[in-house]
Amino acid sequence: xxxxxxxxxxxxxxxxxxxxxxxxxxxxxxxxxxxxxxxxxxxxxxxxxxxxxxxxxxxxxxxxxxxxxxxxxxxxxxxxxxxxxxxxxxxxxxxxxxxxxxxxxxxxxxxxxxxxxxxxxxxxxxxxxxxxxxxxxxxxxxxxxxxxxxxxxxxxxxxxxxxxxxxxxxxxxxxxxxxxxxxxxxxxxxxxxxxxxxxxxxxxxxxxxxxxxxxxxxxxxxxxxxxxxxxxxxxxxxxxxxxxxxxxxxxxxxxxxxxxxxxxxxxxxxxxxxxx
Numbered sequence: 169x170x171x172x173x174x175x176x177x178x179x180x181x182x183x184x185x186x187x188x189x190x191x192x193x194x195x196x197x198x199x200x201x202x203x204x205x206x207x208x209x210x211x212x213x214x215x216x217x218x219x220x221x222x223x224x225x226x227x228x229x230x231x232x233x234x235x236x237x238x239x240x241x242x243x244x245x246x247x248x249x250x251x252x253x254x255x256x257x258x259x260x261x262x263x264x265x266x267x268x269x270x271x272x273x274x275x276x277x278x279x280x281x282x283x284x285x286x287x288x289x290x291x292x293x294x295x296x297x298x299x300x301x302x303x304x305x306x307x308x309x310x311x312x313x314x315x316x317x318x319x320x321x322x323x324x325x326x327x328x329x330x331x332x333x334x335x336x337x338x339x340x341x342x343x344x345x346x347x348x349x350x351x352x353x354x355x356x357x358x359x360x361x362x363x364x365x366x367x368x369x370x371x372x373x374x375x376x377x378x379x380x381x382x383x384x385x386x387x388x389x390x391x392x393x394x395x396x397x398x399x400x401x402x403x404x405x406x407x408x409x410x411x412x413x414x415x416x417x418x419x420x421x422x423x424x425x426x427x428x429x430x431x432x433x434x435x436x437x438x439x440x441x442x443x444x
Contacts, residue, residue: 215276219248223318223370225436226254227410229418231380232429241268241309242378242429243276249287249315255280258376258433259311259330262352271307275300275353279313289313289326293353293361297328300354308354312376314435321368321437326361328353331379331389334396338371342401344393371407373436375400375417381432384424395420410436 218226228244241261249255257279261268275296282295293313300309310330316323325333325345329352336342347364368374375396382392396417403413414434421430 215245215247218246219254221248221254221318223438224254224316225410225434225438227414227434227436229414229432230430231418231421241272241307242380242431243272244376244431244433245276245280246433247280247283249283251287253287254316254318254435255283255287256314256316256376256433256435257311258378258431259309259328259353260378260380260429261309262307268307271305271309274303275309275311279311287315288363289315289324290361290363293326293328293350294359297353297355297359297361298357301357305354308352310352314374314376316368316435318437321370321372323366323368323374323435324363325366326350326363328359328361331377331382332393334375334377334393334400335366335368336373336375336397336400336404337369338404338407340401340405342397342404344397368435368437370437371404373400373404373410373413373434375413376433376435377417378429378431380424380428380430381417381421382424384428387424392420392424410434 218228226246230242230244241263243259245257247255257276259275261272261275278296278299279292282292282299286292286295293311309328311328312325312330312333314323314325325347327347327349329349332345332347334342334344345364348362350361351359377396379389382396383389399413399416402408414432417432418430
């Protein structure tokens with residue numbers, strides 16, 4: 169083989185390598201742009217802020233997890249209802265893609281819109297379930313919705329296939345809610361969602377969360393919930409700020425052993441005389 173032929177082959181190889189490198193760089197840039205778009209979609213469907221009300225302390229932490237185009241559908245929401253009470257929801261859409269993120273937005277907005285029709289949590293979940301079924305989507309969502317009255321500390325709660333909440337009181341008691349619940353939203357027509365009532369005394373708190381915080385390959389659900397129960401109990405007795413508790417709870421999501429969305433919503437009752 170002549171030196172000229174060898175040089176030509178080397179030049180051709182370098183040219184091909186250069187073309188492949190440029191193609192890989194372009195693909196990586198495209199993928200990065202898609203990820204940024206998906207995450208922006210996900211974040212844009214979450215509430216921009218939390219309501220302020222006398223006697224209520226709210227705090228959230230949200231840690232989206234994504235790989236490639238896989239973004240989750242966890243959400244949280246808190247808003248003032250027409251009767252002055254506080255509506256609180258947290259949930260998780262099946263799947264980890266852009267469609268799940270979009271469906272999450274539909275569920276959250278649907279709950280808010282229907283809350284102007286009925287504030288009763290069981291009826292609200294039932295109406296949202298019917299709405300989602302009418303959309304004809306293959307996706308479904310788990311959800312907990314609570315209605316909190318800061319004046320008397322009463323919480324009315326209904327669950328749609330979602331994991332339980334954690335509660336704690338200022339006198340040192342803490343635990344996991346044991347309400348009955350109903351099926352996830354978007355699966356079964358004419359579903360019923362029983363309502364459980366709790367009374368949250370001043371200094372008490374509830375922790376609403378998604379399974380990415382407490383369950384995974386490295387942590388069983390009972391273990392994860394037990395960890396949150398201990399944190400909530402300490403926070404209530406020590407009168408820690410709701411924001412500090414939310415930060416401590418979300419930190420535990422790093423121990424579950426997988427990359428998943430994690431959402432925490434803390435509701436603390438500071439008493440009707442406390443300023444918002």
